[in-house]
Structure formats: structure tokens, C-alpha cells
Amino acid sequence: MTKITGDQALVKKINRSIILETIRRHAPVSRAKVSALTGLNKATVSNLVQELAAHHLLQEIGPGESSGGRKPQLLLFNGQAGYAVGVELRVNQMTGVLTDLEGNITAEADDSLIEHDVESVTQRMIAMIKELMQLAPPSPYGIIGIGVGVPGMVDGNGTVLFAPNLGWDMVPLQQRLEEELGLPVTIDNEANAGAQGELRFGAGQDARHLLYISAGSGIGSGIIINGELYKGARGYAGESGHMSIEADGKACSCGNRGCWELYASEKSYDDKGDRLPARRTSALIRHAEEGHAETIRHFQELGRYLGIGITNLVNGFNPQSVIIGGPLSDARAWIGDTLKQVVAERTLPYHKELMEIRFAELGSRSTMIGAAYSAISQFLGPVRVSVPAT
């Protein structure tokens, strides 16, 4: 018997991930088709399919159409082999979902937040996660992990380095949750998690190069290059809310002036005095629906500023698609037109072809589902591979 070297074991893991991802995308699919799609030989596909089926990750659903000879058995990814919990921490609210391994939501929970101290938020988060875990249907693996999206910068160990809107600094959230729950936990920036959610399960499934803009209490972006999240040299890429769009503009808490998020996020409500009838997006949407002129005008102006910042990002990254998510995406009826108009007027002509601007398909759930996906991808194999859609 040959000894498997480290390299062979890695190759096997990579092939296993490629096969699983191919079956997930193309199911129901035969072994021969998987072999043709991946370029792996039939014996390798057969062996790994057998192993994945023995681990409950694949199911055979009976014969498909034959192209001559014996009818092939078709394979499905077993999305109900386990469940994940995804949580999004926002400034005023915490929301959570229980999903299967294909990102389908089985249960949801939410809680409003007034206190932001680390201890009380962590306690409430643990309670919400436990509540969702109890709702999981029986499955071979049970709860496979937990993902959390937070409004701040996160390092590779799941420590929240800096979350100015929560007043958090150096919080080892992953370590704390893993100790309490005894399960693997991943922590991501909320925009990065949202980008993953839309890429895997939402409006970005056919894109390889995509920008996800999360517009809410600030602005963050998730950058997907060639199917993979781009995090930068130390993991802080995507802090686009602090790019300057007004040279001598308003002073920002980051120390700069004229930052994008002062004009194109919920921060733009702050200096409007009595002209706006509310300070929360959900309330302003109700006023806009009733025809409140100043609110509608403000949303249109906010859309214009969103468009200006998106133009800068589009000229820099040349994405196939830009997806706008976060709480402000709920105001798409009023911000969408001015936003698209500004991008159409201002981006370089080469970008206009084949580039589309969409609002998040998963709506306000992109981040939670993306956070759950993070846990799922850890479980299915730490080797990350991306498989082209066609």
C-alpha cells in the first residue's frame, strides 16, 4: 500500500471540494457529467463520490436519461446533512438565521439593541444562537458551525479590531463564542459577509468580479475578484465609506474630510435638522411612501452621492456587477433612479457595456446568509476552490 504524502492528501481535498461544488451547481448530475465538467478522470470522480456519499454529503436520486447503454445514476448535494447559524450584528439590531448547507433559511430570530457594551451584546448573541440551534431538524451532522457579520474590521483570528459604531476595540469575539458554544465560529466584516451571501446564493451567482456595497449606518464594500473575496494585505480592504468624495467636505470621525458615507449613508440624516421627519431609514421609507417631498428629495440626493462613489469604484475595479445591499437598499424605489443615472453619466464608456447595477436579492438578509455560508465553507473543506458557473 502506498503512503499518502501531504501533497497527495491536499490534492484529494481539492478534488473533493471541486466535485462537491460542481454537484451543488449542476445537480442533478451524473458521474460522467461531473468528470466532463471538472476534467477529473472517471475513477477519481467515482472514488470521491463514494466517499462523499458515505459521509452523507451526496445522495443518489435514481437513473437519468441515457445517451446509450446503462442509465446513469444522478447525484444531488445533500443540503440537509447539517445546519449553520448566521448572525448579523448591526448598531440597533441583531438578526439571525438557521440555514441548511445550501443557504435555505429554516428559522429566523431578531432582537433590538440599545446597550452596546461587549458583555451584554455577547450574552444576547449567545442566547439567540442557542435558540436557533434548538430549532434545527435532525440531521447527520447537526449544527456544523456559526458565522457572524459585524460592522467593523476583523482580523484573521476573528477578533473585532475596531467597530466605531459599536464603540468596540479589540474584542476576541470568535474565541469567546467558541468557548461558550463548543462549535467552530467565523467572524467577518458585514460587507464581506454580504458579498459572499449574494455571490453564493443571491444576485451575484453568475458574476466572477463583483462589488457589494452595504449602505446603512455607514458604507462598507465587499470586493469579489475572480470568484474570491479580496481582503487586502491585512484584511481591511473595502473601507470605501471613507474615500473622499468632497475635497473640502464635512469632517469625519475617521480624521478625514468629505468621506463618502457622510453623504450616502444614514449619517446623511444627521445634519438635516427638522427637515427630515425621522432619523431611521424604515421610518423615512414610510414617509416617502406617503409622498413626503423633503424625504423623497433626500433619498434622491443620497442616491446621487451613492452613484458618485460607485462610479469611482467601477472605474477602479471594472466589475461585472455592482450589488447594493444593507438597510438603504429597502429605499431602492427612491434612490435607484438617480444612482443609476449618475453612474451612466459619469463612468468611463468601456465600463458601461456588460456592467449592471442591482439591489441585493437576499435583501436585508445578505449578511446573515453570507455569515452562515462562511461556516458552511469551513465545514465542507478549508480548501477554497471556485468553479465557473458554466
Ligand SMILES: [Zn+2]
Ligand atoms: Zn471618514
